[in-house]
Amino acid sequence: PTLIKELKMILAGEPTGNLDEKTSKIIF
Incomplete structure (x- = not known):
C-alpha cells in the first residue's frame, strides 16, 4: 500500500x- x-x-x-524530486524524475 505504501509503495x-x-x-x-x-x-x-x-x-x-x-x-527526492531528482530521483523521481530519473526513475520515471
Whole structure:
C-alpha cells in the first residue's frame, strides 16, 4: 500500500518520503 501511494505521488510529480524530486524524475 505504501509503495503504491508513493508511486502515485511520483506520477503526480510530487516528492515522496523515500525518493527526492531528482530521483523521481530519473526513475520515471
